[in-house]
Amino acid sequence: MAARAGTRAEAVVTDRGTEGDEDGEEQEQQEQNHGSNSSPRGFLPPEAGMPWLMDILPRLCHGEGMTTVAVIVSDGLEPFGLGVLAEVWGEGYHPEDENPVFDFRVCTERPGAVATEYGFEIVVRHDLASVADADVVAVAAKRDRRREEPAVSQVLREAHDRGAVIIASCSAVFTLGDAGLLDGRRSTTHWRYGAELQEAFPRTTVDTDVLYIDDGDVVTGAGSAAGIDANLHLMRRLHGSRTAATAARRIVVPPHRDGGQAQFIRTPLGLTECDTLGPLLAWAGERLHEPLPVERLAAQAHMSARTFARRFRDETGTTPLQWLTSQRVALAEELLENSDLSIEQIAHRVGFGNAATLRHHFAGSRGTSPQAYRRSFGCLDAS
Template sequence: MKNVVVIVQDGVEPFGLGSICEVWGEEYHPDDDNPVFDFTVCTARPGRVRGATGFDLYVEHGLEVVETADLVCIAPKRDRAQNDPAVVAAVRRAAERGAYVSAHCTGVWLLGEAGLLDGRECTTHWRYGAELQAAFPEAIVRSEVLYVLDDAVLTGAGSAAGIDASLHLMRSVFGARTAATAARRIVMPPHRAGGQAQFVRAPIGQVEAESLSPLLAWAMEHLEEPLTVERLAREAHMSSRTFARRFRDETGTTPLRWVTMQRVSLASELLEHSRLSIEQIASRVGFGNAATLRHHFGAVLETTPQAYRRTFCSLQPTA
């Protein structure tokens, strides 16, 4: 993946466009060796593109750049159901020739019009899930999750989840360290799981603890140890029931799922950048044995540790 294009239309949402630019459009980052992409913003009719919040864009490139793009991103816009037929056709052609196609929030509607959601899992902002399902009944809409990568079609929830979706695609193509480096550059958490809930409750009258951040930092340093709900609750000085409720309120997921995702993430990095065997990695991240690592790794990343290492590791593996 080298050539990245983002398509904008009238009513483009600036934050949605900006989230794409943050991940894929950085021209120069001398502090790391992450890939730099040929990044282009385009539109159906070059010139002035009306923005959604009081300022417009001037876009020089037309849809011809879509024809050679490796990744085509759709910026969300205010009127989700009104998409230029020329843009719909260009995106459909890109998908047909094998390019990755990405959209989040209201941009997902364009993918539906292009026929790219039929039979695929997808998501959008939680406000619009039922509407998306009604508009495209052949789609498998999962409006509770942050993002979905189904084959080469990436869809994400609203606003900041567009960054999570892009980082997930970067992780899938280039590996965990590249995605973590990009996240660090833009001051983002390196990995929020796609299955994490979009809507994280913020309890009123929260008195037991201000934040679980210190506990999460502690858990990251103790992944090789047994981290049951009971142990985590003791570290947080809460009952197990209160802790489990608070954890979901603050993170949008369960304690055990969060721990599993952190272990898989660490295993990914060790597979990429260490000579440890699969069994050693399983022990290091807290899965105990290779069989358990393979089970969770496959459930999360849909591949095996061995296949992941062959794809992303530049070192000679020891197992």
């Protein structure tokens, strides 16, 4: 359970102020939607360099305070995923530590050349035996996410059984599923793979609206750059915010991002293919700024309200209200990206009536606030 803003928690985040009425609910919403579901659950710093207290949480150390991180790679390796792991964990020394912090190693089942998905190779010296003493075992993503590797699955199970933390992002989460490490857990992956992961491993509950999920001994991250978020979160959990903030500054990213994957999933404003309601949907799509109760829609379709509601669900798979809400949120996205209208103006333009209602529906659908979405995706310079 994430701690809400203003409640007493195990860690204290310093006050970062507010950004006015347009962003009044952003902090609470980001804590509810970022994706962590275990310590430090919801206590993530919002910006790089923002101090906070984390030293009361347990640390996972190896030897003289060092954490050994072993990364398992396979043929078809996605280089970006390995690069993320190397950038976050590969720097052994940090300015604030007298001793090395991380022992980073890359391992594979058969040492030697490992092919990447882009046609070049990397040379890996360590075999899977080098995973035996690792505190953190990371699995790098690969193109053939459904290719099972029994030796890798066995090593992952053994590492998990002896207490190592296992982390994987994007397509690598399928490898954890093959090892049985997703059973009975929430998990995430790239939003494109969510349905496939759920079908392949029905004993996990897949949530593709978050950037990562921390289940304590298993951490799963969403696609691509969300691997940075997941690994910085784990670093913060194991070594504290100062070490994680140092790593974040070095690779020029914030140690925490607002929202979840839903903000990156493009929901088209286009119309559903329908047998008889296509003209009505086009008509409604041009009038999203107007009140559109079911009675008005039914009259436009020349049906009774009851018949219209049944026909609408049969042809679109949703209710008129849900369809209107999704269309209004999608239009709000476009205006946030491509206009300098205020949040209040956008709310009226898309038919929500006020900024509070827009924030409510936008956060529920996209996992972030309108203002945070505009900061990430707006194409216009702030005035």
